[in-house]
Amino acid sequence: QKEVEQNSGPLSVPEGAIASLNCTYSDRGSQSFFWYRQYSGKSPELIMFIYSNGDKEDGRFTAQLNKASQYVSLLIRDSQPSDSATYLCAVNSPRDYKLSFGAGTTVTVRA
Amino acid sequence: GAGVSQSPSNKVTEKGKDVELRCDPISGHTALYWYRQSLGQGLEFLIYFQGNSAPDKSGLPSDRFSAERTGGSVSTLTIQRTQQEDSAVYLCASSFSATMSESTDTQYFGPGTRLTVL
Numbered sequence: 001q002k003e004v005e006q007n008s009g010p011l012s013v014p015e016g017a018i019a020s021l022n023c024t025y026s027d028r029g030s031q032s033f034f035w036y037r038q039y040s041g042k043s044p045e046l047i048m049f050i051y052s053n054g055d056k057e058d059g060r061f062t063a064q065l066n067k068a069s070q071y072v073s074l075l076i077r078d079s080q081p082s083d084s085a086t087y088l089c090a091v092n093s094p095r096d097y098k099l100s101f102g103a104g105t106t107v108t109v110r111a
Numbered sequence: 112g113a114g115v116s117q118s119p120s121n122k123v124t125e126k127g128k129d130v131e132l133r134c135d136p137i138s139g140h141t142a143l144y145w146y147r148q149s150l151g152q153g154l155e156f157l158i159y160f161q162g163n164s165a166p167d168k169s170g171l172p173s174d175r176f177s178a179e180r181t182g183g184s185v186s187t188l189t190i191q192r193t194q195q196e197d198s199a200v201y202l203c204a205s206s207f208s209a210t211m212s213e214s215t216d217t218q219y220f221g222p223g224t225r226l227t228v229l
Contacts, residue, residue: 034217034218043200043202043221043222043223044202044220046217046218046220088153088154098144098156098159098167099156101154103153104153
């Protein structure tokens with residue numbers, strides 16, 4: 001079982017819609033959760049981090065964490081064509097310091 | 112500088128040559144990480160530094176790979192006798208610290224070095 005799994009995608013949404021990205025992780029002791037956005041040919045850019053159960057909102061982005069279900073999600077509201085990118089879920093385990101990344105979900109926002 | 116910087120941005124080398132990749136972390140960040148991303152693949156962890164020491168080198172793919180960090184700042188990743196399968200984007204990230212607490216373990220990435228081995 002992979003440490004971090006994401007929807008394989010690609011995910012295509014119309015402009016203005018909500019894009020919903022899901023991520024599950026295997027280490028129940030994980031404490032830190034991150035969403036990165038990666039445009040083609042560019043390096044990952046941090047969007048949000050979340051540590052506590054519940055929702056965390058930042059502009060059009062909302063991260064949701066449910067540690068009991070080992071599930072973290074990212075919602076993008078009012079999706080824009082500029083949101084078209086690959087979104088990487090990353091999890092930091094309590095045993096070490098490295099981030100375990102999911103394979104990423106590619107999102108395409110149709111104008 | 113304001114962010115993590117890496118050099119060179121692109122490196123083309125011939126099989127069998129040695130290459131050195133450089134990373135300059137965000138000022139004040141004590142933790143530094145190297146990752147590799149092959150075309151269309153996810154990020155593969157290589158090595159991590161806390162200060163100048165690398166507690167875990169198990170992510171390095173072979174003994175041709177080595178890394179060092181001096182002065183708690185700049186790090187170099189060296190690949191000896193490069194092979195075609197080494198072709199990838201090498202990404203460096205830094206964080207304030209490696210201890211897991213809010214805001215201190217968030218990793219920020221540099222622009223990467225694209226390595227092509229012919």
